[in-house]
Amino acid sequence: MHDGSPVLDDLDPDIRRFQREVAAAYGRYPDFDRLPLAERRRVAEDVRAPWTAGGPVMAATEERRIGPHGVRIRIHRPDHRPDMPILVYIHGGGWTMFSLDTHDRLMREYAARAGVAVVGVDYSLSPEAKFPVALDEIVSAIRWLRAEGSALGLDASRIAIAGDSVGGNMSIAANLRLRAAGEPVLAAMLVNYGALDSRPVHPSYTRYDGPDYNLTTAEMAVFWANYARDAADLDDPFACPMRADPAGLPSAFFAIAECDVLADENLAMASRLADAGSAVTSRIYAGATHSFLEAVSIAPLADRALEEASAWLAMQLGGTSR
Known part of the structure; x- marks a missing residue:
């Protein structure tokens, strides 16, 4: 029974406001989980x-179809x-939702802050397109940029990749x-709070599960099931980077949300990369x-995280960090 003392919230106040407003917006659709997938994507x-x-x-800003x-x-x-150097950006959404539009501001923030294109x-979404379709498309886009980027006035010799959640997964993959x-x-x-391990074995899956946070263990299970063709895919290192040999991978920046079910697997992956010889910068955002x-x-906390990662990107690519 509560004794009347203040209940401490472990979230940054502005991030708590964001979490509550997003939850309230989804709350306008009480039958959200029962809607057809196309309608859930629209919502x-x-x-x-x-x-x-x-x-x-x-x-x-321009769009084109390539490769x-x-x-x-x-x-x-x-x-x-x-x-101009290039940052390839891969949006999150559990392989199932979201788009270039939902992540357009993040892409523009990195462009302006790091001085990169x-x-x-x-990429194609699951479950209609199972692993490895989305990854194939991303690799195809990278190869196209290497071949054709200079014709667009871009420096195809300076390409980095970034992504959030499953976008972080596919950036490593x-x-x-x-x-x-x-x-x-x-x-x-x-890698922004990447989905890197197909098994919810890390302590953060228990500590930060539930409606007070933005992602649950049950949601991640659905996302993995949507992406994988079968159980064997969950052990494939191209689907599950935690299973991969990390030797020879690029320098990496991990932006880790402290109050996230995925926090511990990001810490573990950053450690594995560093042990394998990659230059790794990790930031845990309390x-x-x-x-x-x-x-x-x-949220000033989000602004700081974007600024720190953008300064790192500019240093890696020779951009012009503001």
Whole structure:
């Protein structure tokens, strides 16, 4: 029984506001989990729309379909400098939801802050497209940029990759695929609260599970089930980077939300990469939940995280950090 003393909230106040407002927006659809998948995706786009509004204005934005898969990409340029380095961005959403639109502000933030051209990849979603379709599309986009980027006025020799949640997963996996094919890995990778281990064995899955946070253990189980074709995929290192040999992977920055079911697997992956010889920078953002970067319009904590990662990216790529 509560004794009347104040109940301490472990979330940053602005991140708690973000979490509550997102939860309330989904709460307008009490039957959300029973809606057809297409309708759930539409609702998710609506819920995220206020958080992707505003932010930096780009000098140019264009879309095109590229490569043998006809993948749609969106290119944000913060200015008109020639030979700008490239950041490939892979959005999160459990392989099941979200889009270039839900993550457009994050892409523009990195473009403006790091002084890079950001290329968002509109990969195919699960469960319609199972592993490895999305990863194939991302690797195809990287190869296309290496071949054609200079024709767009970009520096194809300076490419990094970044992503949040499952986008962090596929950022690492894309480098694993390039390494396996005997191709150079990318210059750097930025992992924002990545979904890196298919088994919920880490303590943070218990500590930060439930409706007070932005991602639950049950949701992650559904996402993995949507992505994998069968149980064997859950052990495939291209699907589950925690199973991979980390030798020879690029320098990495891990932005880790303290109050996230995925926090401990990000710490573990960062440690494995460092032990294998990669230069690793890890930042744990106290009081942050999964998806907290999307709260940049109201949260100084998200602003700081974006600024720190962007400064690191500019250093890795030779961009022009503001």
